[in-house]
Amino acid sequence: MIKMSKASNIQVWQYITAILLIFFLGFHLAERIPQITGLTYHQSLDAENVYHNYSSYGWALWFLAAIALFHGLNGLRGIFLEWRQGKTYTLTVNALFWIVYLALLGIATWTVISLPALG
Amino acid sequence: MSGGTLKKNLPGLLQASLNPWLVRIKDHPERLAFILHRVTGVIIILYLMAHVYVTNTPTRAGWEAWTQVMAQFGNNIWNKIGEWIIAGCVIFHGLNGIRLLLVEFFGIGVGRPVHPKPPYRPVSLYAGQRLMLLIVFGLAVIGWVWAGLIIFG
Numbered sequence: 001m002i003k004m005s006k007a008s009n010i011q012v013w014q015y016i017t018a019i020l021l022i023f024f025l026g027f028h029l030a031e032r033i034p035q036i037t038g039l040t041y042h043q044s045l046d047a048e049n050v051y052h053n054y055s056s057y058g059w060a061l062w063f064l065a066a067i068a069l070f071h072g073l074n075g076l077r078g079i080f081l082e083w084r085q086g087k088t089y090t091l092t093v094n095a096l097f098w099i100v101y102l103a104l105l106g107i108a109t110w111t112v113i114s115l116p117a118l119g
Numbered sequence: 120m121s122g123g124t125l126k127k128n129l130p131g132l133l134q135a136s137l138n139p140w141l142v143r144i145k146d147h148p149e150r151l152a153f154i155l156h157r158v159t160g161v162i163i164i165l166y167l168m169a170h171v172y173v174t175n176t177p178t179r180a181g182w183e184a185w186t187q188v189m190a191q192f193g194n195n196i197w198n199k200i201g202e203w204i205i206a207g208c209v210i211f212h213g214l215n216g217i218r219l220l221l222v223e224f225f226g227i228g229v230g231r232p233v234h235p236k237p238p239y240r241p242v243s244l245y246a247g248q249r250l251m252l253l254i255v256f257g258l259a260v261i262g263w264v265w266a267g268l269i270i271f272g
Contacts, residue, residue, distance in 0.1 A: 015224045018216050034269060041269050042193045047182045065171060072164030084125065104171050111175045118182055
């Protein structure tokens with residue numbers, strides 16, 4: 001049975017993932033800043049550079065996807081749970097949250113694990 | 120909340136939670152920040168879902184497909200405008216999120232509790248968190264302009 005999550009739990013997880021995102025997303029965005037990388041924004045998205053990023057720290061990109069998706073979908077869950085209340089409604093929102101989260105995390109995991117070698 | 124009650128309250132809910140232009144923001148920038156935080160958050164999660172799918176392109180269809188997709192993004196002005204809007208959302212949401220962490224999670228800038236005295240201005244309207252809020256708005260504008268220079272440059 002899916003446990004009813006307390007509003008305070010949702011908020012605490014938002015704070016924890018937010019703190020992690022400051023570092024991981026900050027690093028990810030810094031990879032696109034020409035003054036830091038020496039590459040233009042579009043050069044930083046070239047296949048060679050992206051492949052280099054994945055092969056150097058694919059685990060960090062996977063972890064970033066895991067916490068960013070959790071933070072975003074958990075925030076959306078909070079908005080939906082504020083909108084309406086009720087046991088069935090809450091369970092449905094919580095179940096949808098986990099289904100969408102695990103599906104998207106599955107895609108991210110597939111990306112990192114099965115990334116083909118460059119040409 | 121029953122269906123009837125929801126229908127009755129929906130206009131107020133939309134006005135209070137979703138539409139920043141309908142809310143009186145004079146003397147209430149916190150309210151504007153709250154609404155923008157939500158609106159930008161929803162935009163970002165929609166983008167993130169698409170981002171996770173697009174970054175799967177090399178695995179799904181190979182690196183040539185990735186190069187084609189990136190060329191499409193790089194050559195289309197509307198895609199660049201979309202990226203710039205997303206960048207603005209991320210910058211504001213991130214900066215305001217750091218402010219919220221400092222104020223709500225670490226209790227920084229909330230001021231000391233005081234006895235209520237006329238004209239009953241709450242500490243939140245003049246203590247450190249108001250200054251932090253103004254800094255967030257200022258830095259978000261600067262950051263958004265900078266992101267525009269990077270994306271369109």
